[in-house]
Amino acid sequence: MDDAMIDLSIAIVSYNTKDLLLDCLRALHAHTSGIRFDVIVVDNDSRDGTVSAVRDAYPAITIIANQDNRGFAKAVNQAVAVSRGRHVLLLNSDTLVKDQSLATMVRYLDDHPDVGAVSCKQWTGEGHLNQTCFPFPSIRDHLFYSTLFHRVAPSIQAAAAATQAVDCTQSQDVDWANGACLMVRRSLFEQLGGLDESFFMYFEDADLCRRLRQQGYRVRHLAEAAIVHLIGRSSGRNRDALQLVWEFSRIRYVEKHFSPVKRWLMKGWIAGGIGWRLAQSLGCAPEMRRRKIQSGVAVIRRLWSESLPVEQLRLDSSASHR
Numbered sequence: 001m002d003d004a005m006i007d008l009s010i011a012i013v014s015y016n017t018k019d020l021l022l023d024c025l026r027a028l029h030a031h032t033s034g035i036r037f038d039v040i041v042v043d044n045d046s047r048d049g050t051v052s053a054v055r056d057a058y059p060a061i062t063i064i065a066n067q068d069n070r071g072f073a074k075a076v077n078q079a080v081a082v083s084r085g086r087h088v089l090l091l092n093s094d095t096l097v098k099d100q101s102l103a104t105m106v107r108y109l110d111d112h113p114d115v116g117a118v119s120c121k122q123w124t125g126e127g128h129l130n131q132t133c134f135p136f137p138s139i140r141d142h143l144f145y146s147t148l149f150h151r152v153a154p155s156i157q158a159a160a161a162a163t164q165a166v167d168c169t170q171s172q173d174v175d176w177a178n179g180a181c182l183m184v185r186r187s188l189f190e191q192l193g194g195l196d197e198s199f200f201m202y203f204e205d206a207d208l209c210r211r212l213r214q215q216g217y218r219v220r221h222l223a224e225a226a227i228v229h230l231i232g233r234s235s236g237r238n239r240d241a242l243q244l245v246w247e248f249s250r251i252r253y254v255e256k257h258f259s260p261v262k263r264w265l266m267k268g269w270i271a272g273g274i275g276w277r278l279a280q281s282l283g284c285a286p287e288m289r290r291r292k293i294q295s296g297v298a299v300i301r302r303l304w305s306e307s308l309p310v311e312q313l314r315l316d317s318s319a320s321h322r
Contacts (some may be wrong), residue, residue: 008037009085013075014093018050027096034103040079073195073204075171092180094230101225115185116217120225121176133174171223179205203249
């Protein structure tokens with residue numbers, strides 16, 4: 001197939017999500033027409049037969065079988081590097097594309113050269129609308145949404161969240177949209193150097209949109225396009241590991257985008273929140289207390305050291321996919 005004829009390259013990262021991934025691929029092929037697309041699956045060392053199952057069911061799909069857990073951002077960049085489309089779609093393996101949504105998103109990018117990325121509505125498996133578009137993370141957000149603030153002033157935290165909500169039923173420009181289904185111009189993705197691989201998982205989508213906006217491009221949420229997102233089913237069940245990855249990525253985002261004063265203020269607040277959680281863990285069962293202390297110490301170490309990447313930690317492998 002001529003490279004110039006490919007409208008969209010779809011990058012899917014998977015870790016032990018064989019059944020979800022096969023459902024995702026079936027929906028892609030059943031509900032996408034009018035555009036030409038290729039699919040690149042990057043598997044982060046699954047042990048459930050994902051690679052062989054995809055090769056058997058979809059021999060035309062490109063699949064990259066990593067021998068280790070490289071995280072989300074690195075895996076997406078691997079996929080884009082071997083893809084051919086004019087646009088690139090980041091798509092979770094726990095999603096189901098709805099009728100012609102991808103074609104709608106491609107057309108919007110083609111018709112609006114000042115738009116760098118588009119997102120769509122995301123429904124849960126139970127039929128509820130997900131909140132998937134947000135203002136850029138600010139120091140106010142980090143303070144309000146912290147565990148410590150939740151314990152001290154939950155009503156204020158809830159009110160703050162309500163004021164930050166974006167109406168995902170309406171098409172509009174947004175600061176950033178999550179990477180479960182985010183379409184980006186290939187030329188711009190490459191110009192920006194792809195996803196920042198210092199984010200193992202989480203916040204890499206906010207970072208990408210921020211860099212895109214800094215180049216003068218808009219991020220557009222399209223309410224006329226939609227997917228089903230079976231939230232959390234692709235990221236495993238180890239909540240401690242996922243929370244630790246999230247904390248590391250939050251710290252990285254703060255280091256990259258906040259001023260020195262705000263950076264130090266945030267680090268102090270995060271450390272206080274960790275201290276609060278450690279104090280709360282004293283009443284937990286011994287094994288849970290051990291895990292919480294281990295995670296807390298790791299976050300404290302990361303706060304004051306940029307040389308401790310998350311992949312060096314002893315994490316459950318489920319923390320390789322959002």
